[in-house]
Amino acid sequence: MKLSFKKWMVLAVAAVCSMGFQSCLDNDDNDAYYLTIPNALVTVKPTGENSFFLQLDDTTTLLPVNMTSSPFGSKEVRALTNFSEVDEPSDGYSKAVHINWIDSILTKNMAPDLGLQNDSIYGTDPVEMVGDWVTIAEDGYLTLRFRTTSSYGSKHFVNLLSTNNPENPYEVEFRHNAYGNTYGEMADGLVAFKLDSLPDTEGKTVKLKLKWNSYSGEKSAEFDYCSRKSTPASASIASERATLSLE
Incomplete structure:
Protein backbone atom coordinates (compact mmCIF):
# COMPACT_ATOMS: atom_id res chain seq x y z
CA MET A 1 0.00 0.00 0.00
CA LYS A 2 1.83 3.10 -1.26
CA LEU A 3 1.40 6.72 -0.27
CA SER A 4 -1.76 8.03 -1.91
CA PHE A 5 -0.63 11.47 -3.07
CA LYS A 6 -4.06 12.36 -4.40
CA LYS A 7 -5.79 11.55 -1.14
CA TRP A 8 -3.14 13.32 0.92
CA MET A 9 -3.59 16.44 -1.20
CA VAL A 10 -7.37 16.29 -0.87
CA LEU A 11 -7.08 16.09 2.89
CA ALA A 12 -4.46 18.83 3.12
CA VAL A 13 -6.34 21.22 0.85
CA ALA A 14 -9.60 20.53 2.66
CA ALA A 15 -8.01 21.34 6.01
CA VAL A 16 -6.69 24.68 4.76
CA CYS A 17 -9.64 25.75 2.65
CA SER A 18 -12.37 24.72 5.07
CA MET A 19 -11.23 27.62 7.25
CA GLY A 20 -11.45 30.14 4.43
CA PHE A 21 -13.10 28.78 1.32
CA GLN A 22 -13.30 32.07 -0.56
CA SER A 23 -9.58 32.69 -0.12
CA CYS A 24 -8.74 29.50 -2.02
CA LEU A 25 -10.56 30.08 -5.29
CA ASP A 26 -12.42 32.68 -7.31
CA ASN A 27 -16.21 32.55 -7.25
CA ASP A 28 -16.47 31.06 -10.73
CA ASP A 29 -14.49 28.03 -9.60
CA ASN A 30 -16.21 27.48 -6.27
CA ASP A 31 -18.76 24.94 -7.45
CA ALA A 32 -16.18 22.78 -9.22
CA TYR A 33 -13.77 23.03 -6.31
CA TYR A 34 -16.45 22.11 -3.78
CA LEU A 35 -16.90 18.74 -5.45
CA THR A 36 -13.20 17.87 -5.05
CA ILE A 37 -13.02 18.12 -1.26
CA PRO A 38 -14.61 15.88 1.38
CA ASN A 39 -17.64 17.36 3.10
CA ALA A 40 -18.31 14.42 5.42
CA LEU A 41 -16.72 11.60 7.36
CA VAL A 42 -19.05 8.60 7.40
CA THR A 43 -19.37 4.93 8.23
CA VAL A 44 -20.23 2.81 5.21
CA LYS A 45 -22.70 0.15 6.38
CA PRO A 46 -23.76 -2.65 4.03
CA THR A 47 -27.27 -3.93 4.76
CA GLY A 48 -27.36 -6.70 2.18
CA GLU A 49 -25.72 -7.93 -0.98
CA ASN A 50 -26.93 -4.95 -3.03
CA SER A 51 -27.70 -2.25 -0.50
CA PHE A 52 -25.93 0.03 1.97
CA PHE A 53 -26.27 3.33 3.75
CA LEU A 54 -23.97 5.93 5.29
CA GLN A 55 -23.92 6.83 8.98
CA LEU A 56 -23.07 10.53 9.17
CA ASP A 57 -22.97 10.85 12.97
CA ASP A 58 -24.53 9.11 15.96
CA THR A 59 -28.08 9.86 14.77
CA THR A 60 -28.03 10.89 11.08
CA THR A 61 -28.24 8.30 8.29
CA LEU A 62 -27.86 8.89 4.56
CA LEU A 63 -29.37 6.85 1.73
CA PRO A 64 -27.33 6.99 -1.50
CA VAL A 65 -29.66 7.19 -4.49
CA ASN A 66 -27.05 6.95 -7.24
CA MET A 67 -25.36 3.78 -5.97
CA THR A 68 -26.96 0.45 -5.14
CA SER A 69 -24.09 -1.59 -3.68
CA SER A 70 -21.18 -0.43 -1.57
CA PRO A 71 -17.91 0.15 -3.46
CA PHE A 72 -16.21 -1.66 -0.56
CA GLY A 73 -18.24 -4.82 -0.87
CA SER A 74 -19.38 -6.38 2.40
CA LYS A 75 -16.82 -4.47 4.47
CA GLU A 76 -17.84 -1.86 7.00
CA VAL A 77 -15.38 1.02 6.78
CA ARG A 78 -15.01 4.65 7.70
CA ALA A 79 -14.69 6.88 4.66
CA LEU A 80 -14.31 10.42 3.42
CA THR A 81 -16.97 11.46 0.95
CA ASN A 82 -18.43 14.35 -0.94
CA PHE A 83 -22.21 14.16 -1.22
CA SER A 84 -25.10 16.39 -2.22
CA GLU A 85 -28.56 16.24 -0.67
CA VAL A 86 -31.35 15.46 -3.12
CA ASP A 87 -35.10 15.81 -2.96
CA GLU A 88 -35.94 12.12 -3.26
CA PRO A 89 -37.52 9.55 -0.88
CA SER A 90 -35.11 8.50 1.87
CA ASP A 91 -36.94 5.26 2.73
CA GLY A 92 -36.71 5.68 6.49
CA TYR A 93 -33.20 7.17 6.54
CA SER A 94 -32.57 10.77 7.60
CA LYS A 95 -31.69 12.10 4.13
CA ALA A 96 -31.38 11.00 0.52
CA VAL A 97 -28.03 11.92 -1.05
CA HIS A 98 -26.08 11.74 -4.28
CA ILE A 99 -22.53 10.51 -3.70
CA ASN A 100 -20.11 12.57 -5.79
CA TRP A 101 -17.14 10.47 -4.64
CA ILE A 102 -16.17 8.32 -1.68
CA ASP A 103 -12.83 6.95 -0.49
CA SER A 104 -12.21 4.64 2.46
CA ILE A 105 -9.68 5.15 5.24
CA CYS A 226 -21.24 7.05 23.72
CA SER A 227 -21.34 3.39 22.73
CA ARG A 228 -22.69 2.74 19.27
CA LYS A 229 -26.44 2.41 19.01
CA SER A 230 -28.08 -0.44 17.13
CA THR A 231 -28.08 -0.19 13.36
CA PRO A 232 -29.02 -2.65 10.61
CA ALA A 233 -26.69 -5.65 10.49
CA SER A 234 -23.42 -5.07 8.64
CA ALA A 235 -20.25 -6.96 7.92
CA SER A 236 -17.18 -7.21 10.09
CA ILE A 237 -14.39 -4.65 10.05
CA ALA A 238 -11.67 -4.93 7.43
CA SER A 239 -8.63 -2.73 6.89
CA GLU A 240 -8.77 -0.30 4.00
CA ARG A 241 -6.50 2.28 2.43
CA ALA A 242 -4.88 5.23 4.16
CA THR A 243 -2.81 8.32 3.35
CA LEU A 244 0.47 6.88 4.59
CA SER A 245 1.49 3.30 3.97
CA LEU A 246 -0.25 2.04 7.07
CA GLU A 247 -0.94 -1.31 8.64
Missing part, protein backbone atom coordinates in the same frame (compact mmCIF):
# COMPACT_ATOMS: atom_id res chain seq x y z
CA LEU A 106 -7.85 2.54 7.30
CA THR A 107 -10.44 0.95 9.61
CA LYS A 108 -9.32 -1.37 12.41
CA ASN A 109 -10.44 -3.05 15.60
CA MET A 110 -8.61 -2.23 18.81
CA ALA A 111 -5.48 -4.33 19.27
CA PRO A 112 -5.06 -6.95 21.99
CA ASP A 113 -2.85 -6.23 24.99
CA LEU A 114 0.39 -8.20 24.57
CA GLY A 115 1.82 -7.20 27.94
CA LEU A 116 5.61 -6.96 27.88
CA GLN A 117 5.59 -7.29 24.09
CA ASN A 118 3.51 -4.15 23.51
CA ASP A 119 6.53 -1.91 22.95
CA SER A 120 8.34 -4.28 20.60
CA ILE A 121 5.25 -5.16 18.54
CA TYR A 122 3.18 -1.97 18.57
CA GLY A 123 6.08 0.48 18.91
CA THR A 124 6.60 3.71 20.78
CA ASP A 125 7.46 6.02 17.87
CA PRO A 126 6.11 9.58 18.19
CA VAL A 127 3.23 11.21 16.34
CA GLU A 128 1.33 14.46 16.64
CA MET A 129 -2.47 14.38 16.71
CA VAL A 130 -4.15 16.92 14.44
CA GLY A 131 -7.19 18.47 16.06
CA ASP A 132 -9.49 19.02 13.10
CA TRP A 133 -12.94 17.87 11.99
CA VAL A 134 -11.89 14.31 11.17
CA THR A 135 -10.40 13.71 14.62
CA ILE A 136 -13.56 12.63 16.41
CA ALA A 137 -15.32 9.92 18.41
CA GLU A 138 -18.67 9.03 16.84
CA ASP A 139 -20.74 6.04 15.76
CA GLY A 140 -18.66 3.74 17.94
CA TYR A 141 -15.37 4.72 16.29
CA LEU A 142 -12.42 6.89 17.22
CA THR A 143 -11.16 8.45 14.01
CA LEU A 144 -7.76 10.15 14.18
CA ARG A 145 -5.72 12.33 11.90
CA PHE A 146 -2.09 12.11 12.95
CA ARG A 147 1.21 13.49 11.68
CA THR A 148 4.61 11.85 11.64
CA THR A 149 7.83 11.69 9.65
CA SER A 150 7.77 9.43 6.63
CA SER A 151 10.13 8.56 3.80
CA TYR A 152 9.13 7.08 0.44
CA GLY A 153 8.21 3.43 0.69
CA SER A 154 8.25 3.31 4.51
CA LYS A 155 5.50 1.54 6.41
CA HIS A 156 3.78 2.56 9.62
CA PHE A 157 2.01 0.15 12.00
CA VAL A 158 -0.66 1.99 14.02
CA ASN A 159 -2.91 0.59 16.72
CA LEU A 160 -5.19 1.53 19.58
CA LEU A 161 -4.90 -0.31 22.90
CA SER A 162 -6.72 -0.12 26.18
CA THR A 163 -4.47 1.08 28.99
CA ASN A 164 -6.32 -1.27 31.36
CA ASN A 165 -6.59 1.58 33.85
CA PRO A 166 -8.75 0.23 36.70
CA GLU A 167 -9.92 3.76 37.47
CA ASN A 168 -10.91 4.57 33.87
CA PRO A 169 -12.08 1.80 31.52
CA TYR A 170 -12.37 4.41 28.76
CA GLU A 171 -8.66 5.24 28.63
CA VAL A 172 -6.86 4.15 25.45
CA GLU A 173 -3.45 4.71 23.90
CA PHE A 174 -2.36 5.19 20.31
CA ARG A 175 0.70 3.16 19.32
CA HIS A 176 2.96 3.74 16.31
CA ASN A 177 5.70 1.48 15.00
CA ALA A 178 7.69 3.10 12.16
CA TYR A 179 9.96 0.05 11.85
CA GLY A 180 12.99 2.27 12.35
CA ASN A 181 12.07 4.73 9.58
CA THR A 182 11.87 7.78 11.83
CA TYR A 183 13.13 10.28 9.28
CA GLY A 184 11.88 12.13 6.20
CA GLU A 185 9.21 14.78 5.72
CA MET A 186 6.13 15.20 7.87
CA ALA A 187 3.04 13.50 6.45
CA ASP A 188 -0.49 12.89 7.66
CA GLY A 189 -2.37 9.64 8.16
CA LEU A 190 -6.00 8.83 8.84
CA VAL A 191 -7.16 5.81 10.81
CA ALA A 192 -10.39 4.76 12.49
CA PHE A 193 -10.64 2.32 15.38
CA LYS A 194 -13.83 0.51 16.35
CA LEU A 195 -14.40 0.83 20.09
CA ASP A 196 -16.80 -2.06 20.69
CA SER A 197 -14.29 -3.84 22.95
CA LEU A 198 -14.69 -1.05 25.52
CA PRO A 199 -17.42 -1.36 28.18
CA ASP A 200 -20.88 -0.33 27.01
CA THR A 201 -21.71 3.19 28.18
CA GLU A 202 -25.39 2.13 28.39
CA GLY A 203 -26.61 5.18 26.53
CA LYS A 204 -24.57 7.66 28.57
CA THR A 205 -21.91 10.00 27.20
CA VAL A 206 -18.56 9.56 28.93
CA LYS A 207 -15.10 11.00 28.50
CA LEU A 208 -12.85 8.85 26.34
CA LYS A 209 -9.23 9.61 27.16
CA LEU A 210 -6.64 9.16 24.41
CA LYS A 211 -2.94 9.02 25.24
CA TRP A 212 -0.08 9.09 22.75
CA ASN A 213 3.68 9.64 22.56
CA SER A 214 4.35 12.97 20.83
CA TYR A 215 7.60 14.55 19.70
CA SER A 216 7.62 16.52 22.97
CA GLY A 217 6.61 13.70 25.31
CA GLU A 218 3.39 12.03 26.40
CA LYS A 219 0.16 13.88 25.61
CA SER A 220 -3.53 13.19 26.07
CA ALA A 221 -6.91 14.43 24.90
CA GLU A 222 -10.51 13.70 25.81
CA PHE A 223 -13.47 12.98 23.54
CA ASP A 224 -17.18 12.74 24.25
CA TYR A 225 -18.04 9.08 23.70
